[in-house]
Amino acid sequence: MKKFLKKVVPLFLTTAMCAGLLAGCGEESDGRVKIEVMQYKREATSTFEQLEKEFEAQNPDIDVVITSPNDATVIIKTRLIKNDAPDIIGIGGDRAFADFVEGGVIDDISDFEGLSKVKPEYLQMTKDLELIPKEGYYAVPFAANANGVLYNKDMFAEHGWEIPKTWDEFIALLEQIKSEGVTPICFTLKESWTDLAAWNSIDASINSPELFQKVNEGETTFSEAYGLTADKYQQLLQYGQDDPFAYGYNDGCVGFGGGESAMFLQGSWAIPQILSSNPDMNIGCFPMPATNNVDDNVLTSGVDLLFSVMEGTEHREECLRFIDFMIQHDSVAAYTSEQQAVSCIEGDFEYAKSIEELAPYFEAGKVQDFPDHHYPAEMPAGDMIQGFLLNGDKETFLNNFDTEWVKTNRDIINKLKKLEEQS
Structure with missing residues (x-):
């Protein structure tokens, strides 16, 4: 991981400064904004497919594409090298996340009001993972395990x-x-x-x-x-x-x-x-x-799934709208019930x-x-x-x-x- 980032991040950041990260999918011919979410929980694919449909029904101006590939974290790194990052990533709260934060490829979302809904102990875990402490917040913890x-x-x-x-x-x-x-x-x-x-x-x-x-x-x-x-x-x-x-x-x-x-x-x-x-x-x-x-x-107990917005996405507002949808009670309840997970979001969940x-x-x-x-x-x-x-x-x-x-x-x-x- 460290050798990878040592080689990749400087090149990645140099390219980003020159041309932006070109994250995500852009705009479709029908005028809808298309955003890509890449998440690593393959066992939750069907759950995400249903949530994707519900989000688009409530947000007809956005086409969200959720992918759940094998080795999602490796694929994310590869796409960073190619300057083709997804708009949002859904990964675990572990060293891979810490490396992404240190590499400067994740956006600071301190202005996202939804952070106030996150249980403070799980939000703090994302800060404790930082290799060198930074200002701001770089993830929305969503689900935990025990x-x-x-x-x-x-x-x-x-x-x-x-x-x-x-x-x-x-x-x-x-x-x-x-x-x-x-x-x-x-x-x-x-x-x-x-x-x-x-x-x-x-x-x-x-x-x-x-x-x-x-x-x-x-x-x-x-x-x-x-x-x-x-x-x-x-x-x-x-x-x-x-x-x-x-x-x-x-x-x-x-x-x-x-x-x-x-x-x-x-x-x-x-x-x-x-x-x-x-x-x-x-x-x-x-x-x-x-x-x-x-x-x-x-x-x-740790953060089993968090959402981060990639630095340089052209559709930051739409990304935050999707994450805001995900942390609403019905979305959280659907995910935690089907995946036997624990919510990182405040609320009354079984x-x-x-x-x-x-x-x-x-x-x-x-x-x-x-x-x-x-x-x-x-x-x-x-x-x-x-x-x-x-x-x-x-x-x-x-x-x-x-x-x-x-x-x-x-x-x-x-x-x-x-x-x-x-x-």
């Missing part, structure tokens, strides 16, 4: 197990479940990307989003910050199946759905796949109680049955972004965590994390140093 501990509600009720509120209570519960001959947790560590779910839910209550800026500015290191997270994750392994590295993601969804374990350390995105193997399963979810201070324990227990955390704003949303795509975080869980060498793992972070963030770190020298 990451915690999925559990078999019927199994819990049958055995009389209580939902834990602290780390010690969680470990005591795991011991109790294990003593009753039930596997407490189903791990899926055969695929390294899956280990990030538990990592995120543990670390979100231990470290704040300011950690990444502090590391980049040389105020601390991951060796200093991640030791406790690593210890807690390693402690959980003894409560999994005999070989926690035998199962991949699909195996885990089927296994948990089939009653092989009482809990599954995954997020809300896994629920549809679990239910596809067992439609009658009664699934619940509670936040990972990663500390012994109840007030410090948060729900890991929660999916499987995550309704998390409502107090969402409503109180007691949420923290996924730490890995700050990790560069080329940084092998999942592989490093998997290696640590295999060999138990924490010191090497933490040192490698620092090394890989510096390697994949070198440009930003150097830029921050220059800014510090100039101040």
